[in-house]
Amino acid sequence: MGRRPRRREPPASNHTHGPTEAVREERVTEGVRPAGKKLRCERSGFGKAFKLEVLRESTDGFSDERLLGEGGFGRVYKARLQNGDMIAVKKFTSTILGINDTQFENEASHLMRLKHPNIVQLVGYCSHTEMVPVVHEGSYVLAEKRERLICLEYLPHGSLHGHLSDESSGLDWDTRYKIIEGICYGLHYLHEKWQAGTPIIHMDLKPKNILLDDNMVPKIADFGLSRLFGVEQTQACTTSQFGTIGYMAPEYRDKGLITKKLDIFSLGVIIIEIMTGRRDYPDEIETSSQEFIELVLKNWRNRLEKAQRYTSGISPFPSSHREIDYLQIRRCIQIGLACVKHDLAKRPTALKIMNMLHGLEGPEEEVRAASTRRIDPTKRHRDCLLEVDDSEPRSLMLDDMKSKVAKLTEKGGLLNAEAIEKLVHLLQLDQTEEKMDVSDRVKLADVIAATENPVWLDRLVQSRGLLVLNSWVDEAHQKEADKPMQELLLALLRALAILPINLSALQSCSIGKSVNHLRSHRNLEIQKKAKSLVEDWKRRVDTEMKSSDVWIRK
Template identity: 55%
Template sequence: MESILQDQSSRPHSIPLQHLKEITNNFSEDRILGHGGIGVVYKGVLHNGEMIAVKKIVSSLMPGPQKQFENEVYHLMIVRNPNIVRCVGYCYEIKNACLEYNGKYIFAEMAERLLCLEYLPKGSLDKYLSDESSGLEWSTRYKIIMGICNGLRHLHEQNDKPIVHLDLKPANIMLDDSMEPKIIDFGLSRLLDKEQTICTSSRDGTFGYMAPEFLHSGTITRKSDIFSLGVIIFEIITGRRDYVDVTPNSSYEFIEDTLKKWRNTLERAPGYRSLEIECQQIKRCIQVALICMNFERAERPRIMKIISMLQGLESIDFDVTNVETSSRLFGSTDFGMPKNLTKLSCQELQIAHRDFSNIVGSVVCKGTIKDGPEFFPLDGKAAQLSWDRRMKIATGIAKGLRYLHSELQPPSTISKLNSKSVYVTEDFTPKLVDFECWKTMFSKHSKTLGHSNNESSFPGHLDFLKDKPSEVQCNSFAFGVILLEIISGRLPYCKDNGYLVHWAIKYLQQPKEISKLVDPELTNVRPDHLAVICGVAAGDALWPAKNVVKQNEQFELSC
């Protein structure tokens, strides 16, 4: 691998799993660099002391991780640019494991999927976002903006077929030692023909960065990334992404106000001599950001034009109507965004969340708004609750899923439903969260909705997973796992005991054995409740072609 790293022209190679275990100290926790949506990133140390990032995709029976892994490998094979992360190699090994199913042992395939990427020590851009009063100096911010644009130009214009990233955001922009940006995470990316437009039922991505036409109708073009780019440029300049105006003229006022703040900051910097040049750069960047966030995708410029405008080589036709339409994306209801939301000041949030020190998740802080309830995540907390409280949480989750699947129009699912996406109030009422993973389903796509394109999307699938899963079935399976977590007090996976589902199957299939699923610390367990939960969990965890809505209704009535 050392020779591959030194040869910048080499393509990604297949790397044995055993070698990756050796350089990551068997994927030890002290080597973890970060967590992503579908995997964990470890620091690998080679024999010559060089470092590499090893992204280990979490094993799952769900189709998403497999598809995203394939996307990353395929697309990183064909891109080569200083502003796109370099893929050194990959590992895709399948082993057969002997598991008990229906009273007999069968062999099931289990896949190990890993990516080896260049090591970028400065971390992701989201850690460096701030307003003009602190953080990175302007020259560094401008360098990052131009670098991201250069990487996007390579994706959109310099390949035989354009690659649309579809998840551009500061967390997916890494920085090297010299603060050069590198675009990462191609799991959601799509390959297009030159002027192709795709319509999809999927809504995978990150709210706030998703183009309105994609969020509203599933339309994908290169302009989808341009919208995301505009939001990122806006954040780099201001430290925030929530641009809201009241009148068309306020866009000009906003630009002038931002320029004034930056001018004051630059004037205070010792030995600063290029004030007017920097202020012109800042003004161009703000204008370009707002044009990129145009509500109408046809009005967003191509990446080549954006680069020319940022460099001052092409005039900027800045129209206040561009800004007026783009501002509707924030706080409006045009695209299914919530209305009548309470607006809170930063000071109120700091007080409520104790200066954001009470962290309960990767980016979530626990807090109590005045006269409001306190929330905490269910993940890992079920073992601390009584049986009645566990039943209240289970019933509430079922009601929430019933609303999403059958009462909400259009119906929706949560693509990454798990116990981390369930929060519980102080009176133990569950709330489904993680809106970044919500997906809207449209009846006109019913024939292809949520179905996998090939059988290999389920590495490690057992015989009972032959049918291609719909999004509702995926939620059904996830709900079954959450029910098992609630009654057993166990995590869905741990290194010593393996997968919770694999452990529970043998008891779910024997009605007389279901009591062994219950947390041994629990008392006052109602056998009728347990029987209903195990009946639903057995159906969901074994993934039959059933309707989760009907099962949830039965569950609610029984409990």
């Protein structure tokens, strides 16, 4: 509570809203749709300003029964709005004053514009200041009481912290890998993508600030708090109240130096903890690092050899899938160790980490030295968006999508596990970072169609690649009169025809329905290929159902 006392007569009655305030309150009680659905907003289209009364009522008076968690900045409550939508409301402690009301509202509105599948969506805020009577030196005075809250999408599975375990138990490797991958994508968005030249430095990245949705997709939370409260307030809460010293970069902990590389250090600790259940990692000695990598690989090898997908016949190519898993495990642990190097200039950028993750760059390559400068803690810019040049040059951002596509397609079909990983990476980038143009999508579809090895085609189906191809089909069908889109559809149909799509794959997405719709396309060749493909899938499903006991949910 911030108070500026002024001597007044004792208040006779409570303040009542005028007609204008009543109308405004009626508008804001409409509620807001969770992330992923269309948000309604009274002003900007990206979220809304809530009245304190609305949030108090939706949380049962900020009751302990609605409490989801608490930390150095405040407490988080589960809220049900009048329209039935569930959101999470973070109520900040009254001791954090930071910037004034107008600045808080502007920064909150700005943060609501951040949209990424691996970032928790900010859907609203509340900045409430009122004058309350207090006794001061024997007399009544009016003092300012400030309340600040932000509203977030509600994620029922809680944080990553509750899902950490060693290699022998807990989450399987596929789930852990997708979590690592998602965190890397989210951090790259905050550092490099959301707005050129103005990165958001998280400053407190840790498992408790990574939330999980129904599909175990990770979403980074509590980003941008330095924008809302200033760097000094953020640093004080981070170091003295959050108790996350194990995730804090040494240059930040010891000297207060703030660059994007402090988030990279935290990411490295998180990756190691996801893989091993512990925050322990070796000193920067080559032999000890190699021994650590081999120990982690050995532990995971023991678990994977007993995994159901390799022993029950679920996977038609168990040895090849194990090979790909081992490759991912080695890469991830190497990335984790690269991120926790004491010298921040030797830590990779978020872009390099994504490239390393998918085999586009190797961990043995020299990391580009970042030019940093010391920053006087008393003169830090409040929103922490410092002009420290530790990013990749713009010419290297995402290594130019066209050059990546060209490298992958130069040899025709997909030849090995690394090629599959690179393809899946490009498909993911298209969905989350930078859309490919139609010609590049055609090239990738042709690469799939030219692949002869069923092992790699099966891997693509089991990854999220089929979902991306599904979205491309839907997008191209919406512009069926467009010639380039017709060429894309033909390339996609060629690729889908060679993929080993079975009943499970058809149930995992709407590709069957999407291709079925193409049977009425204005292009006769597309019609013919779509009809042929649908008939082929029907035959596969019939054969599969006759040869095994398959239950289809109706």
